[in-house]
Amino acid sequence: MSETTDDIDSRLLAGFWQVVAxxxxxxxxxxxxxxxxxxxxxxxxxxxxxxxxxxxxxxGRLTDExxxxxxxxxxxxxxxxxxxxxxxxxxxxxxxxxxGLVRLLEELRTEPGLALCLLAGLPRSMARLLQAAxxxxxxxxxxxxxxxxxxxxxxxxxxxxxxxxxxxGPTMAALDRALDRAExxxxxxRLDPGxxxxx
Numbered sequence: 001m002s003e004t005t006d007d008i009d010s011r012l013l014a015g016f017w018q019v020v021a022x023x024x025x026x027x028x029x030x031x032x033x034x035x036x037x038x039x040x041x042x043x044x045x046x047x048x049x050x051x052x053x054x055x056x057x058x059x060g061r062l063t064d065e066x067x068x069x070x071x072x073x074x075x076x077x078x079x080x081x082x083x084x085x086x087x088x089x090x091x092x093x094x095x096x097x098x099x100g101l102v103r104l105l106e107e108l109r110t111e112p113g114l115a116l117c118l119l120a121g122l123p124r125s126m127a128r129l130l131q132a133a134x135x136x137x138x139x140x141x142x143x144x145x146x147x148x149x150x151x152x153x154x155x156x157x158x159x160x161x162x163x164x165x166x167x168x169g170p171t172m173a174a175l176d177r178a179l180d181r182a183e184x185x186x187x188x189x190r191l192d193p194g195x196x197x198x199x
Contacts (some may be wrong), residue, residue, distance in 0.1 A: 009062060011037045012047060016055045017100030025107050025114065053117065055056075060121060064128045066093040071132045079181055082133040086173055087153060088130065091160055091168065095108040102161050126150050148185065152178040 003011075015037025019028050030048060031056070033135060034041040048054035067089045094101055108115040126149040127137040136142050152175070159174030 008039065008043070008047075009058065011039060012044065013055065013059055013062065013097065015039070015051070016059070020100035020104050025052070025104055025111060043123075053114075056118070060125055063090060063093045064125055064132075067129060068118065068132045073134075073136075075134065079133070079135055079164060083130075083135065083149065083152075084175060084179065085131045086129050088168075091156070094160075104142035105157065105161055111142070121152050122153070123147075126153060145192060148182050152182055155181075 012033070015033045015035075018036045019032045023032065030044045030051065031041060033048075033052075034040075034044040037044070047058070067086055070089050071086070101134060108118070124147050126146045127142075130137040130142070130145055130149060135145060135198045137146055141195070155178040160168070161169045163170040
């Protein structure tokens with residue numbers, strides 16, 4: 001049976017993150033990714049003609065799609081609870097590649113160009129997560145929610161990088177605190193706190 005596109009993408013990303021974990025961002029080459037993933041070099045070049053940054057974009061897209069696939073329409077509940085669930089599902093989707101992701105995040109301090117590239121793509125990703133949580137991301141208030149959610153996500157990721165527990169308790173606690181701060185900001189701006197907790 002031939003592999004599906006999803007199977008190939010899964011192998012490709014697994015190999016990519018193995019290379020990042022072993023060699024760092026500067027050590028990533030498509031030849032190494034091909035060897036780690038067990039895919040032909042021609043296949044890797046076809047799927048990442050722009051190089052490793054194409055693989056980062058693929059990872060981000062598939063991670064968001066995994067979160068969206070796990071969303072139950074009309075799930076109900078408080079906005080804060082829905083956004084907590086969505087962000088933790090995104091963390092869960094990242095866990096299989098933790099070693100590579102952590103190394104990449106730690107190297108961003110010496111890779112300003114890459115850091116800016118990743119930050120530039122965050123608002124689009126955060127808007128998708130808001131939609132997965134059934135929260136409007138359009139208009140002025142939607143932009144505020146996206147901005148708020150970006151801050152919440154970055155605080156959560158900083159905790160996740162340091163969290164080597166099996167239950168991700170410290171990460172969840174950091175996310176809870178970040179949502180508390182988002183609600184406080186909403187109150188200071190005289191916005192709906194429950195709404196901003198979703199941001």
